[in-house]
Amino acid sequence: MPYADRVHQRYAGWLRQQEQAGVTYTAVERWWLDNVTDVIAASAGISAEDLETAPFAERGGVDGAIRDLGGQHTVELLRTLNEELTA
Template structure:
């Protein structure tokens, strides 16, 4: 049976934080806070196209910077993509191989994690996964360890 344990922080919690800081008296947005850090000379490391385009999940990057976990501004989606590339490399070095179909699932799971700070089994019944059978398709294409893969991707990519 397919079962993936819950992820640590959920997108609705991040969105709630974004909504709270956007309220008066401050009316802050992720863009405003991000650009404020850039204006005081905080180093930016990320893709050029994401330098001035921010999502609610970038609050995670700002919190990591403020907590001293990171020493530069890196968009959350860029961090997830880099962690995914490293995860795939480690899998390859350990002898794991993924079919084109399995990579389709993994690549899209990574994109969901990048935009939502995690993924769970319920996400597999939504686009783009529903076009390949949702949870049943994941089980068919990824095998019985589909739940374990989701847990591992959440742990490794959403850190």
């Protein structure tokens, strides 16, 4: 299975786990999570610097992610997605 497909499959599983744990994401949060996953699938990881490029820059870059994903929770989400999706 191609790497990008594995990443998206792991993301779908991670979302199911979150849902089972009672965690839900708004449409705005999902936009960020979906696009972060696309970057991870294309480049084997994501960093804060990636958030300053398209498509993230259109939504405020790092500041937009912090605003939309909930401050410190943003750092935790990026770390978790990097770990879970690239394993």
